[in-house]
Amino acid sequence: MSEINYGAAKILLIDDEDHLRNGVKRILELEGYNVDTAENGTEGIRKGVNGDFDVILIDLKMPDIGGIEVLRELRLQKPYSICYIATAFASYETAVEATKLGAEGYILKPFTSDELIHDINKGIQKRHLILESERLRKEREESLLELAFERSRLKAIINSLADGVIVINKNEEVVYFNPAALRLLNIHTLILKEKIRGKVSAEISGLMNEVAEEKVDSEKPRSIQLEIKPRGELYVEVSCTPVAGFDSMISGMVLVLKDVTQFKQLEQVKSQFVSMVSHELKSPIAATLGFLDIILNPNLNISKEQEEDFLKRSANRLRTLLIMVNDLLDISRIELNSVKREVVRVELASSIKDCIDFLGNDAAQKNIQIKNGIEFDRYFILADKAEVERVFTNIISNGVKYNKAGGELNIAARIDGSYIRLDFADTGIGMQKEEKEKLFSEFFRAKNEFTRGINGTGLGLSIVKKTMAHYNGKILVESEYGHGTTFSLFFPVEEKI
Amino acid sequence: MALIAIIDDDPDILDAGSIVLQSNGYTVITATNPKDGFNLVKANNPDLIILDVMMIEADDGFFLAQKFRREGFKTPILMYTSVSKTLGFQFGKSDIVPVDDFLEKPVTPEVLLEKVEKLLKEHTEVK
Structure with missing residues (x-):
């Protein structure tokens, strides 16, 4: 809270009596206040509304508009200005009315300069408090607005992620999810506060069990890959990360779902290729070994011509095998662009x-x-x-x-x-x-x-x-x-x- | 002595297998593709079929084995291939691969003869 600078305060005096107005003005100016005056109610309202006064002193009895009316108008238009009613004819009724309308208090005429300054300073303090709390209120309002904006922005970002996100609390109830999560789990709905078990497969439940049993301080995600839709249509990698609470107990978990269908398909192509390669490499070996086993086997009687034929064919198979290995290396060089x-x-x-x-x-x-x-x-x-x-x-x-x-x-x-x-x-x-x-x-x-x-x-x-x-x-x-x-x-x- | 049909697209492996079996008194007939293989079995009704897996297509042997069973052939089938492990199939008596036994290539003459004798014996006992 900022320091109060009394001297810089702006005071408005509304009084139809010239000598009183000028006298008070002089007293207050001597104290260093910034003083303006109005000689009737109409002028008082005009000045009071247009200016930004800290304290306004209003005479109760004025020929054009009464002090109560001026007070009502000023309180309406300038709710944070502190108003005092000054009068020699205070009555209980006007006092009640003035207080109801929000007057800070009465200043009884005649008053000493000390009394006046005391009241004015009290008013300035009040005004300062009001402005300060108003400033804080506005600040809070703005930061709430910012927060709301931040939240909606974050929500928009998470909702537009290609990866699915589900957040659950320690009771395993869903507290947050995005549309991608529904698509990747191949389910139609998920309701907030709904138990996650029963909505997800046994494998994901098992994954959550593993994470729950682990020490939380690791905060390492565990993941599994699942075939969500049959015939390899949709493969999803599910990662589960524990969220640590204050007491370093698990306060919840975050499930992240990633579509890995393309990787899986690539893996399958790769494994098919590997099985093709091994078949093609093993076939000439099997053929050659088949021939050599016959030639080396004393129980199998083959003619000299047959033996020669088998040896030639074995050599041929091995030559082809060598070419194949070289070809494979060439293909790999071309694909790696290292030729x-x-x-x-x-x-x-x-x-x-x-x-x-x-x-x-x-x-x-x-x-x-x-x-x-x-x-x-x-x-x-x-x-x-x-x-x-x-x-x-x-x-x-x-x-x-x-x-x-x-x-x-x-x-x-x-x-x-x-x-x-x-x-x-x-x-x-x-x-x-x-x-x-x-x-x-x-x-x-x-x-x-x-x-x-x-x-x-x-x-x-x-x-x-x-x-x-x-x-x-x-x-x-x-x-x-x-x-x-x-x-x-x-x-x-x-x-x- | 028993009649054995070998169906394999690799002529060298076909010949080596034939020599081993013939030397032990079996009569061997051969085919190098599934279509010829089926006709060969249909025409000669052998006592045993030795069947390769990868011929024109990578899974020709599986489909041919299924076709034999579908068409009512109860002939024992000995399947052999070089890539059983990478294909990840569970070989044995199943509906997907309805064969009686399985060998991984290369097959030594001893192992081939042993399996052939065993299968022929089992099948005769069932009869």
Whole structure:
């Protein structure tokens, strides 16, 4: 509370008697008060309403408007001004009336300057108290308003959270929740003060038990993952954190619900991939071990030719296994973007010629004609030479492997829009629609009457696709089952070559 | 001697298994995909079926085993695969995987012969 500065107080004197008015004014001014005067009731009301006086002294008997009327008006308009009625004719009735109207007191004429100053100072003190409490009241009102605003803002924030929040008290009654909590628990309603048990699953109840039994000072959340909707439609991670009270006993718990469906789905894809990889890695090992166990088993009599055949096939399986492991490492490098590339200008016709030469033996064995129809020194791309040649080798190798004996593989290049387009058209066994759809997924290999005896890892086209994506290119495939397949590689046309 | 059908898409494993069984006097017939496998069993009514799980699709073996039972075949089925642990299936006599026994690849000749003999014996006793 601030110190009272009496001297700065503003006093208004309303009196029709000039000498009395001026006399009092002089006395009060000598004390240092700030004094204004009015010589009748009308002027008194006007000044009193417009000014902000601490104390107003009103003469009871005035010719125009009586002091009581002036008091009534001023109290109405300026409720915090302290008013005294000054009179020589005090009566019981006017005293009661004046007090009812809120006058601070009577000053009986004639009065000594000491008496007057005493009363005035008392008035100033009162006024100061009133203003101070008014200030506090306003302050409190404002902070309540702020608090209410803060609360509604907090509520809006919690309600718009994607995560669900439920707060329960020590009696395990719901004291707060947001709409997301209902969605993530897959329930329609939750009522405040309702017991949480019975509304949530046994697993969440169990989680709450665990938290309740723990020491509270840890305040560590415990969490579980639950399948809320069947068939993996909604997975939710529920975390439960204890809230410590004054006595360090649990005064409640906060449950936070998080939608982890996407993570779960990703986990499943990952585990499927791992099981595919382990199958693909174990199959050649199982085959090789199968052959070796036969060869090493003295009870199994096999011919020398059979033994040689089994050893060759074992070696083949191990070679494929090695390629597969390398392919897997390549895929991982591409996906982690940790491939070291040396980007150079690659001339396509000669690059593809090299690849054809590399696969010459394979093609000759099946009597397949590979025709490089690309014009030399016309088409260039910027790429790591070894990387793109691996793509070409892969596509050409497929054109040989999945061709019919005596078939053809025709390679051509042309500009198609903003791309250089390379077509690899074979006269091979083609693909069925379902095979085409799975063509680029890892470990997929077409298995039908034609593909028996064709080796492969099922990773080649997956690497091709990822590599083409790296060079902002694409791969398309057209196929007719039994008649042939055309792979088309698209490389963006480079402006500055 | 008993007639055994092996259905597996891996020709090397198929051949190795066949040699082991043939050397011990069994007659072996083979198929490399579920469709051929079903027709093979239907046509020859073998005494035992050895069935791989992952063929064209990752779960071909399961569906083929179910199809055999649905079509009334009571032939004992010995299922084998490389990925039982990662697939998380409980193998054994269940409605989902209605097979009589299960082996994890690779299978040694000794274990294969032992299982085959055991299953054939059990099945003969039931008959």
